[in-house]
Amino acid sequence: MKVHLKIWRQKDAASKGRLVDYDLDQVDTHMSFLEMIDTLNEKLVLKGEVPVEFDHDCREGICGMCAMTINGEVNGPVAGLTVCQLHMREFKDNSTIYIEPFRANAFPLKRDLKVDRSAFDRIIQAGGYISASTGQPTEANTILISHDQAESAFDSAACIGCGACVATCKNSSAALFTSAKISHLAKVPQGREEAQKRVLKMVAQMDAEGFGHCSNTEACEARCPQGISVLNIAQMNWEYNKALVLR
Amino acid sequence: MSVLLMESTLLRKNLMALTGLFLCFFLVIHLLGNLQLLLPATRASESFNSYSALLSGNIFIKVVSYILYFSLIAHAVDALVITIKNKKTAGKYAYDKRGSASKWYSRNMGILGSLLLIFLVIHFKDFWYVYKFQSVPVDSNGNKDLYAVVIYAFASWWYVLLYVLSMFALGYHLLHGFKSAVRTLGVYHPKYAAFVNSFGIIYSYAITFGFAIIPIYVHLTHFGL
Numbered sequence: 001m002k003v004h005l006k007i008w009r010q011k012d013a014a015s016k017g018r019l020v021d022y023d024l025d026q027v028d029t030h031m032s033f034l035e036m037i038d039t040l041n042e043k044l045v046l047k048g049e050v051p052v053e054f055d056h057d058c059r060e061g062i063c064g065m066c067a068m069t070i071n072g073e074v075n076g077p078v079a080g081l082t083v084c085q086l087h088m089r090e091f092k093d094n095s096t097i098y099i100e101p102f103r104a105n106a107f108p109l110k111r112d113l114k115v116d117r118s119a120f121d122r123i124i125q126a127g128g129y130i131s132a133s134t135g136q137p138t139e140a141n142t143i144l145i146s147h148d149q150a151e152s153a154f155d156s157a158a159c160i161g162c163g164a165c166v167a168t169c170k171n172s173s174a175a176l177f178t179s180a181k182i183s184h185l186a187k188v189p190q191g192r193e194e195a196q197k198r199v200l201k202m203v204a205q206m207d208a209e210g211f212g213h214c215s216n217t218e219a220c221e222a223r224c225p226q227g228i229s230v231l232n233i234a235q236m237n238w239e240y241n242k243a244l245v246l247r
Numbered sequence: 248m249s250v251l252l253m254e255s256t257l258l259r260k261n262l263m264a265l266t267g268l269f270l271c272f273f274l275v276i277h278l279l280g281n282l283q284l285l286l287p288a289t290r291a292s293e294s295f296n297s298y299s300a301l302l303s304g305n306i307f308i309k310v311v312s313y314i315l316y317f318s319l320i321a322h323a324v325d326a327l328v329i330t331i332k333n334k335k336t337a338g339k340y341a342y343d344k345r346g347s348a349s350k351w352y353s354r355n356m357g358i359l360g361s362l363l364l365i366f367l368v369i370h371f372k373d374f375w376y377v378y379k380f381q382s383v384p385v386d387s388n389g390n391k392d393l394y395a396v397v398i399y400a401f402a403s404w405w406y407v408l409l410y411v412l413s414m415f416a417l418g419y420h421l422l423h424g425f426k427s428a429v430r431t432l433g434v435y436h437p438k439y440a441a442f443v444n445s446f447g448i449i450y451s452y453a454i455t456f457g458f459a460i461i462p463i464y465v466h467l468t469h470f471g472l
């Protein structure tokens with residue numbers, strides 16, 4: 001198949017970017033979207049041009065590195081996928097495809113399709129952990145937890161921190177990411193000990209990074225590759241309000 | 248200190264939610280009072296006018312009305328502050344089709360809210376201001392005849408249309424607002440969240456059609472087609 005690409009090219013955060021046209025022929029429908037860009041890049045290198053830079057790592061849909069906006073939709077036309085899991089068969093022959101980086105004030109652009117998502121790391125550093133003494137692992141059954149509760153915590157922990165929630169949000173809010181990390185630990189006994197301190201610190205860091213308000217549009221859940229529920233956001237609000245009153 | 252300054256995004260949303268839910272509660276009371284307008288004309292007049300007199304003379308209602316004015320203003324001002332911040336934080340795309348991921352009314356609460364604010368200015372001017380600050384003739388019981396003011400307001404079809412359209416703006420605002428407010432306050436249990444979703448939809452429909460039917464009914468019964 002043949003595709004007409006309009007890719008956002010920008011040298012660095014300071015320069016001005018623009019959409020650049022590329023035509024790509026003989027694209028295999030079984031290719032992943034990233035492999036399609038790899039093919040383009042090989043051609044660009046042979047022509048002596050600078051390849052399109054983009055983030056990627058595992059290409060198995062679990063690392064959360066690949067991230068771009070395709071035809072105006074975060075991670076492309078199929079909801080709930082990372083870009084590496086998107087295949088060219090989802091596109092029509094001879095179609096035009098717009099490719100842009102994730103856009104958010106808190107995700108400054110590095111180059112082309114690459115953005116700096118380290119704001120997420122700093123939110124985790126602010127409180128997304130438990131304080132426990134290291135040493136011999138304790139017997140697993142000393143802290144009891146029901147299977148349902150463990151599964152619920154795991155559903156929240158499934159967040160891969162890709163930033164699709166921020167990129168698809170009209171306010172660039174990081175509520176889904178932050179809340180998933182908060183409720184994942186709030187749902188297990190080991191995390192309850194520091195729950196109040198954690199939620200206050202992580203929310204403060206989220207605000208300091210310059211993310212917007214959550215408007216509960218639920219676009220984040222709709223586009224999340226891991227299907228993280230917006231009820232995590234409600235739990236974050238609950239934990240936050242509780243911490244404000246009790247702490 | 249940061250709590251007082253409302254620096255946190257979550258605190259600001261709490262204010263939106265609490266004022267919004269108070270306004271939701273007020274709408275129920277307002278609608279129940281207004282439903283008296285659907286009674287036969289003579290009974291409606293007597294009942295509606297004495298009800299209005301009862302409300303305006305009651306100290307408890309006076310206190311509640313100040314909470315109401317505060318809620319309206321705080322809701323609007325907070326919305327403005329939140330929107331300005333969101334405009335700054337939001338990423339701007341050259342080609343944007345993200346709308347497919349959410350409902351349009353959930354993304355455009357500001358536009359719906361602004362329409363409602365314009366409606367409220369007209370609504371306050373034509374009823375609240377007239378009742379409180381202008382001379383209104385009294386009915387046979389000696390109460391101010393607000394019923395007559397209401398009936399004559401809906402004499403023109405375009406005024407009826409303005410009200411009906413505004414109620415639809417209100418309906419969409421509530422459809423997202425009620426659920427969103429409860430979420431913001433932290434109801435996260437799946438069982439209760441599902442109940443709130445269903446309740447919010449029923450509530451929004453009831454308020455919208457309840458209010459919208461009154462101007463239509465008044466216009467048709469008193470001024471025909």
